[in-house]
Amino acid sequence: MSSKLSDYDYPLPEALIAKRPLPRRDASRMMVLHRDSQTIEHRQFRDLKTFLRPGDLLVLNNTRVLAARRFSDDHGIEFLFLEKLGPARWKCLVKPGRKMRLSATAKIDNVPMHVEEILPDGERIVALAEDVDLYAHGSMPLPPYIGRESDPADDERYQTVFAQTPGALAAPTAGLHFTTEILSEIPHVFVTLHVGPGTFRPVHSETLAEHPMHAESFSISKEAAAKIDNAQRIVAVGT
Known part of the structure; x- marks a missing residue:
């Protein structure tokens, strides 16, 4: 098995990426590889x-x-809340990162927050002014x-x-x-x-x-x- 990333490249036309699921979950196509004959069959x-x-x-x-995706009240920052660390403290990913540097502030549901720490992998530790459930009004x-x-x-x-x-x-x-x-x-x-x-x-x-x-x-x-x-x-x- 190759460990070279480029060996796994293949063309994938964007038109073939479904934007919505089928009405029935089990109506999705299923590719079957028959190992004995090395043939491929398409089923449901x-x-x-x-x-x-x-x-x-x-x-x-x-x-x-988790409904972990949230936006700041001004819609300028996207958050992915990874974990609640304690009362009013959360670990999250942010986009764009330049808007949430150390000590930077934002609001969600009119609750102020600020960046306490930036971890080596870019994740942020944020502190909120109130202990609220950020998943309550989040999206997938x-x-x-x-x-x-x-x-x-x-x-x-x-x-x-x-x-x-x-x-x-x-x-x-x-x-x-x-x-x-x-x-x-x-x-x-x-x-x-x-x-x-x-x-x-x-x-x-x-x-x-x-x-x-x-x-x-x-x-x-x-x-x-x-x-x-x-x-x-x-x-x-x-x-």
């Missing part, structure tokens, strides 16, 4: 069960995406390649149907196509992995080995671990 996601074996166990990520942090602003429909469709534990900054996208009907037919367990801010950061290094990966928090229950240990084949539904 609702056909997933056809390609599973008896004894297979699906492992899914039940993280829930859609990936940049979607190319549109989020709207109320994304509050549902940018979550999996099994999203449960709040903490992610992006959806575990491989899970977005599942429906409750599909899950009812396939043995599965849940783990929790909160997708972090690194998913929004570009890779600047020439090789994958040189890219500094961010850390993400996860949890696996004893019950889920036991089922995974006893499964004949584990089918991981990636993030």
Whole structure:
């Protein structure tokens, strides 16, 4: 497997990037690689069960995406609130960074804030004048390649149907196509992995080995671990 980033370049016409999901989650197209014949088949996601074996166990990520995207009251600064550190103190990403240098101020919901600290990776620690829930009126942090602003429909469709534990900054996208009907037919367990801010950061290094990966928090229950240990084949539904 190559570690050279350029080996993974391929042409992707912008017109082929969907701006909205299909009305039915399981109507999405699914590409199937038949390893024995090295052929590719195009199916719909609702056909997933056809390609599973008896004894297979699906492992899914039940993280829930936070409504972490906010704008300053003057709409001049975009914030992605990563974590609440304590009363009225938050860690966040900002854009543009030049507007939120050390001690710089802004307002959200008419609540003043200022930059206490700038971390080495560019994240900001901000202190607010009041202890407010910044997620209460936030929006979904859609990936940049979607190319549109989020709207109320994304509050549902940018979550999996099994999203449960709040903490992610992006959806575990491989899970977005599942429906409750599909899950009812396939043995599965849940783990929790909160997708972090690194998913929004570009890779600047020439090789994958040189890219500094961010850390993400996860949890696996004893019950889920036991089922995974006893499964004949584990089918991981990636993030």
